[in-house]
Amino acid sequence: MNRRLLLTATAGLLAPLVAPLVAPRLASAQGNLDRAAIARVEAYLNGLRTLRARFLQVAQNGASAQGTALISRPGRMRFDYDPPEPLLLVASGGQVLMYDRELRQPTAVPASSTPLGMLLRPEIRLAGDITVTATERSGGFLRVSLHRTGARAEGLLTLALAEQPMELRQWTVLDAQGRETRVTLYEVQTGMTLENRLFDFNDPRFLEGEARR
Structure with a gap:
């Protein structure tokens, strides 16, 4: 995947890194929401x-990259891109860090201002300061679209979950410029122990270790 395309697509997961020139047009489907499905997703x-x-991360123009994703709730997430891509994306301590191993250049934003930050909260409530805009069922999957209430320009996040049994399989981020980035999960495992050091980028040794990789 071309470096510039990868950086653009990954920045789409961190909507504040992209200037909010135009707020995305979101369909108003409030009256048609499946409240029982939303409650299941929340649980x-x-x-x-x-x-x-x-x-597998796919940008709107078809460019793609692969890697390994780790989630440790609440508060922690890590996307480690396969070589030759040098990017690492880590959420911890209320921040999200995008790190370029080749340039040794980190960029950080508050997790609370990113679409993915909604998944890392200690308690997730799909109401109040989160607005659900649409629910849809097709092909054994349930899709739920949402954004931070009053902050549509940060991005629209659509979760896709298998229903039987329920399992997170994909999310799509639509950024403020209408660009879409889709992340599909496969070989999913849950319930394992993940060491905090995998996410602790506030420790200087973390970036030193990543720079040597």
């Missing part, structure tokens, strides 16, 4: 503690 996400999976 599943709150019960999810750790996850390890392979991921």
Whole structure:
């Protein structure tokens, strides 16, 4: 995947890194929401503690990259891109860090201002300061679209979950410029122990170790 395309697509997962020129047009489907399905998704996400999976990230122009994803709720997430891509994306301590191993250049933003930050909260409530815009069922999958209430320009996040049994399989981020980035999970495992050091980028030794990789 071309470096510039990868950086653009990954920045789409961190909507504040992209200037909010135009807020995305979101369909208003409030009257047609499946409230029971939303409650199931909310319960599943709150019960999810750790996850390890392979991921495939696809940008709107078709460019793609793969890697390994780790989630340790609450508060921690890591996307380690396969070589030759040098990027690492880590959420910890209320921040999200995008690190380029070749340039040894970190960029950080508050997790609370990113679409993915909604998945890392200690308690996830798909109401109040989160607005659900649509629910849809097709092909054995349930899709739920949401954004931070009053902050549509940060991005629209659509979760896709297998229903039987319920399992997170994909999410799509639509950024403020209408660009879409899709992340699909496969070889999903849950319930394992993940060491905090995998996410602790506030420790200087973390970036030193990544620079040597």
